[in-house]
Amino acid sequence: MSTPIQPIDHREETLDPQDWEQMRALLHQMIDDSIDYMQDLRGQAPWTPMGDNERAAFAKATPPRSGIGSQATYQDYLEQVQPYIMGNNHPKFWAWYMGNGSMMGAMADYLTAITNSNAGAGNHVGQHIEDQVISWMTDIIGYPDTASGMIVSGGSMANYVGLATARHHRCGYDIRQKGILAGGRQLCVYGSTEVHNCNQKAIELLGIGREHFRKIPVNEDYTMDLNALKAQIQADKAAGLHPICVIASAGTVNTGAIDDLHAIADICEDEGLWYHVDGAIGAIAMTSDIARPQLTGIERSDSVALDLHKWLHIPFEAGCVLVRNRQVHRDTFVVSAEYLQENKRGLASGKHWYSEYGLQLSRRLNALKIWMSIKEQGIDKYGRLISQNIRQAHYLGELIHQHQSLQLMAPVGLDIVCYRYNPGGLTLDQLNDINQYILAELHVRGIAIPSYTTLRGSYCLRVAIANHRSLMSDFTELAHATVSLGEEYMGNTPQQQQ
Numbered sequence: 001m002s003t004p005i006q007p008i009d010h011r012e013e014t015l016d017p018q019d020w021e022q023m024r025a026l027l028h029q030m031i032d033d034s035i036d037y038m039q040d041l042r043g044q045a046p047w048t049p050m051g052d053n054e055r056a057a058f059a060k061a062t063p064p065r066s067g068i069g070s071q072a073t074y075q076d077y078l079e080q081v082q083p084y085i086m087g088n089n090h091p092k093f094w095a096w097y098m099g100n101g102s103m104m105g106a107m108a109d110y111l112t113a114i115t116n117s118n119a120g121a122g123n124h125v126g127q128h129i130e131d132q133v134i135s136w137m138t139d140i141i142g143y144p145d146t147a148s149g150m151i152v153s154g155g156s157m158a159n160y161v162g163l164a165t166a167r168h169h170r171c172g173y174d175i176r177q178k179g180i181l182a183g184g185r186q187l188c189v190y191g192s193t194e195v196h197n198c199n200q201k202a203i204e205l206l207g208i209g210r211e212h213f214r215k216i217p218v219n220e221d222y223t224m225d226l227n228a229l230k231a232q233i234q235a236d237k238a239a240g241l242h243p244i245c246v247i248a249s250a251g252t253v254n255t256g257a258i259d260d261l262h263a264i265a266d267i268c269e270d271e272g273l274w275y276h277v278d279g280a281i282g283a284i285a286m287t288s289d290i291a292r293p294q295l296t297g298i299e300r301s302d303s304v305a306l307d308l309h310k311w312l313h314i315p316f317e318a319g320c321v322l323v324r325n326r327q328v329h330r331d332t333f334v335v336s337a338e339y340l341q342e343n344k345r346g347l348a349s350g351k352h353w354y355s356e357y358g359l360q361l362s363r364r365l366n367a368l369k370i371w372m373s374i375k376e377q378g379i380d381k382y383g384r385l386i387s388q389n390i391r392q393a394h395y396l397g398e399l400i401h402q403h404q405s406l407q408l409m410a411p412v413g414l415d416i417v418c419y420r421y422n423p424g425g426l427t428l429d430q431l432n433d434i435n436q437y438i439l440a441e442l443h444v445r446g447i448a449i450p451s452y453t454t455l456r457g458s459y460c461l462r463v464a465i466a467n468h469r470s471l472m473s474d475f476t477e478l479a480h481a482t483v484s485l486g487e488e489y490m491g492n493t494p495q496q497q498q
């Protein structure tokens, strides 16, 4: 007879706190501190640069062998991290293209981490939350109920999934099985010269090659030149290449221009191409009464990328891709594996595993913060906030237009204003220098955080107003600050004149 197995006498450990009441108190402290931070955003500088000493705290090192405990770890966060965050929650942050988060979004994010579900597979409520969020998004865009979609990390991944699906469906053979060379004809994709560079990354990764991502010139207003698009498609077909997809921009990153979406839908129909919309900026503006008329035609697309950490202000990360044809979407990504078979009963049962619709197997339940945010505020409020930003952009555009030392550099597209200080009589190089100075001073003096771009060779200040905390008066101040910094640079400040 064998001897019964005894548990090994070993002190077992866990990551759970030894003192739950102490942890409760620390979490209460974090909540109080975070409410103070959010409530007082306007009183803080939008951005504080780190000094050498502050950076030194992050010097390359080996990981700590023993922990310092929760209280001391939080103290390090308060001293080393919180003061130097990016600042995109601030009411005067208008750089690149970012949302500003919300209390409910952050609270839901905490709950997501606490419950820590894997949204890739399995029969649990996470899948129903995501299903519901996707159905809300299809409703906003005007897609049929049968469409599919998924929450992804952001616009880049949403575009990648849409373009992978386009390639899979339009290449005309089983590219997953046979590979990119088996079709015998070079695939081509089309987008304007203003298309976001994440699409280029996707095209490169999909094996199509940068050369065959045809960058179509734009019109005066930065929308795609559709005659040039048609001519390029015809030329490629005549040369024996295989056009598969057009990427329309619903809000370009430089100027917020919206391509003619109906016309691109028509071209795709006529030419048998997949019609993908990069709506990372503009698609969610379908909720705004002001923007919706400019976006018509988006509902005819085969796939669309939305970015909910931008104009919906869901805390990073939260993007969304929708695909009109669910089967095609799943066929692009599904891979069967014995350890991932859907069972009839138990946790491994259920339909519609999100891991079958994209690259990730394990996935954070990012749908929860979207679900809770939209429930809290209602989608109409988000639409009104988007309209508010559009009105603010036009107000700033008007201020610039009326000021003789300021120059609007592109039509105000959706919520993006590109302008420069231009008192007259300066060369292009001088103008570029002075505007770079103005931008840097706006940042380092903690006045505001617009960003920059170069349009047709001219450096511009670029103000992307996806900010639910900005006020009209912030833009009056921005215009004044631009002028006074410009005058300062020219050695022509009012003080020096006296």
Ligand SMILES: Cc1ncc(COP(=O)(O)O)c(C=O)c1O
Pocket: 096, 097, 153, 154, 155, 156, 157, 196, 198, 251, 252, 253, 278, 279, 280, 281, 307, 319
């Ligand atoms: C038009 C457009 N597409 C795609 C992206 C990429 O989105 P993300 O940064 O969320 O990956 C951006 C980001 O600003 C964008 O403006």
